[in-house]
Amino acid sequence: MIDQFGRTIDYMRISITDKCNLRCQYCMPGNIIQKEEENYLSYDEMIRVCNIASQLGIRTFKITGGEPFFRKGSISFMKELKALPETKEVTLTTNGILLKRNLEELCAAELDAINISLDTLDAQFYKTITGNCQADLLDVVNSIIELRKRGQRIKINTVILEHTLEEVESLIQFAEQYGIDLRFIEIMPVGAGADYKLVKSSELLEKIKEQHKSLRPYQKKIGNGPARYCEADDIKCKIGIIDAVSNCFCGSCSRIRLTSKGELKPCLAYKEGVDLKSLLKAGISDKELKEIMRETIYKKPKAHNFHHGQVYETRNMNQIGG
Known part of the structure; x- marks a missing residue:
């Protein structure tokens, strides 16, 4: 599928729930009102949308939330999505808290990759960042180690914040020890994230270079996302x-989003999208749905205006799909 600016759109992020067991302040603070499950797009409806999306050339899918494991049947849905004839890859983003109880079923699903959100390896600091005094960092770490033992491809996602810069080296050493690629993400000025100061990637890279002076761009592409990677002589993992x-x-964005409420959203930065759930409930045909999705994707905006301080999307990331 080619949009109006000539970009190939072949990747869909699917939020299956807005609920989460953590309250990370930059994502979904404790006062967030979450939807009841009956307001979600059903799994059957999601499969129908994904099947049509695959006909438009979208064949790589990322399952997100909220926390995906918070919704019952999530792994069965991932397996069904992976079994669609045109699906190329199905990957998952999770905070890792519920990995332990879902480990066997998850491994049997044979997902192509799992991204785990982790901002620190300090147990007390982890409780502070996540806003959950019951959150057990050790469960997350042990689940990561077990998945790596089983050969699962894993990436760690870390949000770049002022107070997490000191955590960088310990995360690099952990990633190095277990053969995990590590990704650092600038905070988006969307929802609760708009209240945080932007720590630029250039500042982070300078911090990393203090310990790894040979840090340099890695020339090969890794994964389906927009990350640009670095390598260094003294570490094997990619950053x-x-x-x-x-x-x-x-200019090279290849993604669209499907929210848990059934909105097809062509760009994270803008409110505009189309309510597929209402159309599905009204009995729209596959042919009509395909044309509406094609038109929505084609009209994907050229770019965000974050650098000009213009933010048009006011919902939190859990409502959009983290």
């Missing part, structure tokens, strides 16, 4: 940077 704010890469 990714996703800096959509300070280094706009909208």
